[in-house]
Amino acid sequence: MTMNTIDEDGYELWLRYRPVDNAERLAQYRKAISSAAVLGTGATAQIIRSELARALAALLDSAVPLPVNPVGNALVVGTIDELKAVGVTIPSAESRDLGAEGFLIRSQQVGSDNWICIAANSAPAVLTGAFHFLRLVQTHQDIHALDLASRPRIRHRVFGHWDNLDGSIERGYAWRSLWNWDELPEKIDSRYHDYARACASIGINGTCLNNVNANAKSLTAEYLVKTAALADVFRPYGIRVYLSPVLSAPVLIDSLATGDPRDPAVAAWWKEKVDEIYRLIPDFGGFQIKANSEGQPGPQDYGANHDDGANMLADALAPHGGMLLWRAFVYDATIDADRAKCAYKEFVPLDGRFQPNVFVQAKNGPIDFQPREPFHPLFGAMEQTPLALELQVTQEYLGQSIHLVYLAEMWKEILDSDTYAIGPGSTVARIVDGSVYGHSASCIIGVANTGSDRNWCGHHFSQANWYAFGRLAWDYDLSVEAIADEWIRMTWSNDPLVLDAIKTMLLGSWQACINYMTPLGLHHMMQAGHHYGPDPAFNSARRVDWNNVYYHRADTKGIGFDRSSAGSNAVSQYHSPLREQLNHLDTCPEKFLLWFHHVPWDHRLQSGHTLWDELQHRYDAGVTFVEKMRSIWQSLQARIDPQRYEHVSRRLEQQLENARLWRDVCRKYFGQFIGNADSGAPM
Numbered sequence: 001m002t003m004n005t006i007d008e009d010g011y012e013l014w015l016r017y018r019p020v021d022n023a024e025r026l027a028q029y030r031k032a033i034s035s036a037a038v039l040g041t042g043a044t045a046q047i048i049r050s051e052l053a054r055a056l057a058a059l060l061d062s063a064v065p066l067p068v069n070p071v072g073n074a075l076v077v078g079t080i081d082e083l084k085a086v087g088v089t090i091p092s093a094e095s096r097d098l099g100a101e102g103f104l105i106r107s108q109q110v111g112s113d114n115w116i117c118i119a120a121n122s123a124p125a126v127l128t129g130a131f132h133f134l135r136l137v138q139t140h141q142d143i144h145a146l147d148l149a150s151r152p153r154i155r156h157r158v159f160g161h162w163d164n165l166d167g168s169i170e171r172g173y174a175w176r177s178l179w180n181w182d183e184l185p186e187k188i189d190s191r192y193h194d195y196a197r198a199c200a201s202i203g204i205n206g207t208c209l210n211n212v213n214a215n216a217k218s219l220t221a222e223y224l225v226k227t228a229a230l231a232d233v234f235r236p237y238g239i240r241v242y243l244s245p246v247l248s249a250p251v252l253i254d255s256l257a258t259g260d261p262r263d264p265a266v267a268a269w270w271k272e273k274v275d276e277i278y279r280l281i282p283d284f285g286g287f288q289i290k291a292n293s294e295g296q297p298g299p300q301d302y303g304a305n306h307d308d309g310a311n312m313l314a315d316a317l318a319p320h321g322g323m324l325l326w327r328a329f330v331y332d333a334t335i336d337a338d339r340a341k342c343a344y345k346e347f348v349p350l351d352g353r354f355q356p357n358v359f360v361q362a363k364n365g366p367i368d369f370q371p372r373e374p375f376h377p378l379f380g381a382m383e384q385t386p387l388a389l390e391l392q393v394t395q396e397y398l399g400q401s402i403h404l405v406y407l408a409e410m411w412k413e414i415l416d417s418d419t420y421a422i423g424p425g426s427t428v429a430r431i432v433d434g435s436v437y438g439h440s441a442s443c444i445i446g447v448a449n450t451g452s453d454r455n456w457c458g459h460h461f462s463q464a465n466w467y468a469f470g471r472l473a474w475d476y477d478l479s480v481e482a483i484a485d486e487w488i489r490m491t492w493s494n495d496p497l498v499l500d501a502i503k504t505m506l507l508g509s510w511q512a513c514i515n516y517m518t519p520l521g522l523h524h525m526m527q528a529g530h531h532y533g534p535d536p537a538f539n540s541a542r543r544v545d546w547n548n549v550y551y552h553r554a555d556t557k558g559i560g561f562d563r564s565s566a567g568s569n570a571v572s573q574y575h576s577p578l579r580e581q582l583n584h585l586d587t588c589p590e591k592f593l594l595w596f597h598h599v600p601w602d603h604r605l606q607s608g609h610t611l612w613d614e615l616q617h618r619y620d621a622g623v624t625f626v627e628k629m630r631s632i633w634q635s636l637q638a639r640i641d642p643q644r645y646e647h648v649s650r651r652l653e654q655q656l657e658n659a660r661l662w663r664d665v666c667r668k669y670f671g672q673f674i675g676n677a678d679s680g681a682p683m
């Protein structure tokens, strides 16, 4: 058994580079990598060189020479042109297939030596390939006779920060913002480089620095210089920066009389502002904007519509190759009494009216990042508009940085969901990657869970969600098990016992969270404001659709939101045959039962239980799994470093307490509707 007593604080994430403790593999690696030659000379090549020097010395437990030219059995790393100069030719068809961001890793005999070549069409893609190779070594893979190629399925893979300029983070649970605006641009914290390393290692190629509930100050000259300093750090890692503007910025910054996007003076202001940004940041990614949503100003304030606002900004960005992410997180109650239907009703009629560099950006589900939602009906409903998928990596509604919940399973369920837009197989993933409707543009964005906490994410296990977001964004066909396997090996240990134990925890954690919070399609049951903990009785919000009773609609007859054709008819926003499947109580998947139906308490489920019994069973199952995670974790004590062990142990205790609270509060509250308020566990 491997005893791990070296104290760790989690700062290194999955880039821990601990000595390979598998003798056979270590011998193979040492033999295969007697030197590592990074052929380029630019800033990215320098980053690759220092990453390889640091990683290989640690993993192989002895320094590996990094000569300018390959010597002996060597790792040879460079662009396809650079490799050609040392005699390795990559056929042009293969090079074309890699695109700008793909890489290949190939074993090749050169004279009497064996080389492992890492090649790509651009230096940042070579860096991605180098990180992939290190991952093979970190996870103890066989590197004999390698021949693999990989390219991303989605072009823009953005980590979006809801960070405010004062250092706070909206829905952030890992302390303060990573960006120290007061010290920028003069002081470049070394952590900015470590952030970029981490993102680059998992293929993230964009970062949106500020909150979508935006502060206009981020567009002032003073702040743009700060953003430019961050962009300079991130550029060699292949990461472009984006900003979240506020549509009223011309009024707020330069006292224009209006922010109406149709006003020529307003359009000219934005054009000039965007030109200013590109003078400072030539590879600026673009804007992500929240408009006419939760108090943010938008075109509708001036009698214009989303397309007017989006196209005006897109026109300013287009000459520079910038793109616009226009968020579809809108729920104007005058549009429809069912919040889940609003965005579709506002945006579908606008299909075909957006400029080519506009993405309409929808959250995974139609409400708001709940523990489980059906996919957003906008996916598959806008043939002429590229749709960006927004996922929430930070766990606003899933126990924040207290609960251990592996979100890859949720995202995978969404990505794999069939919209039937052009027939079977029109998955959300294929809508997003552009292949269903033939869009060349594609984008996925994850709301970041990082902060200045030493372990980056507040909970050591929340790092898995940052990791999984990047890996799935790169290749949504990767399995959640494979991603978990990689992450555990790199972050914790290759010890099979640790691997299996943590995998069991990760892979059951999302379902457990759904069970103890919102089983069978229930949603929006959290406490108001901070969104931690249960409050099914909540009914005093200023908007009816901020109340929890609005969502569960429990009464003496049953529970659930009737969105069938007899109710709000939200099912009509999905394509056939899914629409019909969801519409009928008997065919609606039980995981979404109470999302789409108001169901009698005595309705029998597939298990044979009545609805009420099944709900109770689910609450119990959720809590039981957290107990199981706790005992699994305890069994690992001797194999995990003390600091991280203790931290996770404390978190699991808190999670268990909160899971029990969810179960008990919900059981008691719902029990009263069937005259059974005392049937639950004591409060």
Ligand code: GCV
Pocket: 162, 170, 171, 212, 213, 290, 294, 329, 368, 396
């Ligand atoms: C950034 C939810 C969150 C808000 C968030 C909003 C959004 O309502 O609670 O904090 O605001 O979603 O996605 O814009």
